[in-house]
Amino acid sequence: MTSQMKTLLILNPAAGKGKGKKIFSKIHSLLKKNIDSLKVETSLYPGHIYEIGQNAIREGYQKIITIGGDGTPFELINGLYSSGKPEYEIQLGMIPSGTGNSFLRDFVDNPDEENCVRAILDGKCRQVDLIEFQYNKNGPIKQYYLNILGIGLIADILKLTNERLKVFGPMGYSLAVLIRLFKGIDNHFTLKVDQQSMELKNSALAISNSKYTGGKMKMAPMASTDDGKVDVIVFKEVNRRDIINIFINVFKGNHIHHDQVEIFNAKEIQITSDPQQLFMADGELLGETPLKLKVLPKELSILI
Secondary structure (H helix, E strand, C coil): CEEEECCEEEEECHHHHHHHHHHHHHHHHHHHHHHHHCCEEEECCHHHHHHHHHHHHHHHEEEEEEEEECCHHHHHHHHCCECCCCCCEEEEEEEECCCCCHHHCCCCCCCCCHHHHHHHCCEEEEEEEEEEEEEEEEEEEEEECCEEEEEHHHHHHHHHHHHHHHHHHHHHHHHHHHHHHHCCCCCEEEECCCCEEEEEECCCEEEEEECCCCCCCCCCCCCCCCCCCCEEECCCCCCHHHHHHHHHHCCHHHHHHCCEEEEEECEEEEEEEECCCCCEEEEEEEEEEEEEEEEEEEEEECCC
């Protein structure tokens, strides 16, 4: 049965070192056969998917499919919400072609293109939470993420990976952990979590809406994408040895049993730090603390 919904397919050809283009060539005819109104847009430069998302709202697309990594839906959603919440429901489908593809692992063990295309064509939606966050960078900025926001050490490791170690592929992140450890951690956080305040020293934070990050790292094994809360994972007063032990165990989610790891849930969070700490969201380096976060419960419709 063919779909009559006005549908846009966004291809990020840069994702996965060209993997997206190969996947597109395999599935395009099947999607075209089953979706009468399918239009294809290709991302041509950084920020283009954001612009495509803005245009998609103006043009009334009801279903949007992405072929890319975790950063592709991040950019798209922020384009869709650039003027506030869309006035109508949009169904989002994701066909992974990046190196991580973390978000979809909460729903399927093997989020390959065949499983994802099947889910998109079946048309069954899940309502998932969206996280709104605000910070300052030459003025106030409001953005949204689906998967994870990392502050301090986690963002530093991503920055190092992107700038110097991408050539090593998946091993680059592990190498960045070891290199970053030589610097150590020296900071002070003040958090306001659902009206409660707390102080943290020499720590790092991950604020997760879903279980996985960086592909198969089970950062927040108890997280749920539709419970109206984020899981806050605190690496509390950690030294070099602690970080190595935590990292070794993060792939199975066993790091949560480490003495220096603390986890709690929250609907809203305010974070300040001294000194300011770099943060990233869904694999994108964005700015520095302070920042505010708020969960928008079951805000998005995901085809999965």
